[in-house]
Amino acid sequence: MSKQNFYRTIAAELARIDASKTSKRFEHLIDSFTAEKNPKAVINGRSYAVFNSNDYMGFRHHPGVKEAEHEAVEKLGTGPGAVRFISGSFAKHRELEKALASFHRKEDAIVLSSAFAANLAALFSLSRKQAKDSLLGMNVCIISDELNHRSIIDGIRIANLAKEDKRIFKHLDPVSLEQEIRSCVGKYDRAIVVTDGVFSMLGVFQDLRAVRSILDRYDGEFPEGVLLIVDDCHGVAAFGKSGRGTEEVCGAASDVLIGTLGKGFGADGGYIAANQVVVDYLREAAATYIYSNSIAPGTAAAALEAVNILTSAEGTEMLAKLRANIEFFKTELLKAGFELAADSSHPIQPVLFGTAEKTKNMVQGMFDAGFLLSAINYPVVPRGRDEIRVQLSAAQTQADIGEFIAAFRKTAFELGYLA
Ligand SMILES: Cc1ncc(COP(=O)(O)O)c(C=O)c1O
Structure with missing residues (x-):
């Protein structure tokens, strides 16, 4: 017996995947x-x-965006050098976070290496108490659209809730969502509802106005309320008159917005925009922020320029x-x-x-x-x-x-x- 056996098994699995043409x-x-x-x-x-391509605005070839990145690389180098709380925080990161927060009409934003990392961060950090002496309520349910993106599914997995605390509502179905929320009343400290804004397979979107109105009705039914997390990676910088995505199209706000800088903004990385206390808490609790590099300062400069152009x-x-x-x-x-x-x-x-x-x-x-x-x-x-x-x-x-x-x-x- 040896690891060669394992490699042969992997080779057979690859052959199976190839044969299925996937x-x-x-x-x-x-x-x-x-x-x-x-x-x-x-x-x-x-x-x-x-x-x-997801580069819906054409920003990755925009001369101003490229120029901003070149300039920043000259001044700041090619990589962050460390995670944010050690020595990897640049003024460009904060400028970008402030610009994203203002664009989304939220109090603050936190930039991470990707939107995948952002979903893991938000779902893990906001669902459970993090440390023995944490004050957050322990009893949480997450209610998720059945066709949510893989990064949301994995975020729920690492949140490590019991099976019955993870609920699925039917795709784009507010009636099913309400049924799930109602069945959670009295059993949990808080409920977290999570959904994609725009769903990337068909370009259709969650009716956030309907979702918001249900959540607002049930907020008082839980000691710590109901939180709405929206991953609008395909909506932001692509959808809505000013590019604010599904929130803008529906005229309704999320509590926590997940976005990517790697699609409509033409750069790379991800972010979470929310109120101040949530963003401050994420900087303390999110493992994919604390233990993983943020984006390079040049990438932050490119993304910032894209946000500035989008809002002009x-x-x-x-x-x-x-x-x-x-x-x-x-x-x-x-x-x-x-x-x-x-x-x-x-x-x-x-x-x-x-x-x-x-x-x-x-x-x-x-x-x-x-x-x-x-x-x-x-x-x-x-x-x-x-x-x-x-x-x-x-x-x-x-x-x-x-x-x-x-x-x-x-x-x-x-x-x-x-x-
Ligand atoms: C809905 C959604 N969320 C998250 C992601 C991950 O984005 P990133 O490439 O920034 O990790 C994607 C990209 O495929 C996506 O479509």
Whole structure:
């Protein structure tokens, strides 16, 4: 017996994953980007239009954002050097946190290495008392939308609650949510409700106004109330007239907002925006903040510049262009004879094909035609709802989208998927 046996078992598991056609590790490697305003990805010497990126505003190639990062790297170096509470706190981190808090109309924000780390931090720290002499109530239930992101699921796992204290409500169903909350009354010190804002598979969103009104009704029924955590990684800097995401679209606020800097803001890292006492507490309690580096100061500077642009007249114009691109795409796509898997007003547009094979052939056909796309398959979406997830950006022109639709139509026609 030896670890060689274990390695052989892993190799067999990899072969099983590959045979099921769900492997993820054979990524295209992007060598560079072209110099166009909406840059194309260069892979093995050929350029590809990008329709599968979360960079909804086009900030990662914005000259001002790149310049801010270069300047900060020159002044501050490439990495944080230590975790925040040792010597890894830079003025740029605080400036960014203040800008994010003000953008989200919260009292403060805390930046972490990723939104994944932010979800782990929030769910772990706010669900249980952390130390023997902590004053937080011990009896907590977490109520989670059944299709929440993996980082929320893992956050709930590490919160280490008993099975009966982890409740699931039906996807986007306020009636089911209320049933779960009602069944928790009298049993817990506090309830935590957690949901994605925008759900990334279909571009649909939780009705936060309905959720908020239920939570407000039950807040007084628990000694420590009901807390709403919203992970709006796909909503922020993509959705809403000023880019504040699902909160803005629904006209309702979360108590704790999780965002990423690695999608709409075009940089990297994650954050939690909340009231002062919650953010102060997270700096004391969140393991992924205390024991893990934050983002590099250059990345913080890039993200800060992206927030500043988003909140300026230029940002408002970019968001208006993104909305116009979404409308144009939907109109042209439906005209071309395709079906959408959901009516999304978000830059995520899910085109229904129904089988994994069709989506795989479409992605390959479009790659051959010079476009990068992603297929979303069962079990991430229900069987028979396999889709191509098209992601739009403010950097695209209507000509870019027109070219995409023409190629999409030609590819689907040649594969026999369109009459
Ligand atoms: C809803 C949601 N939450 C969290 C994350 C994690 O974001 P990050 O890449 O910043 O860790 C993602 C990214 O896939 C996401 O879609």
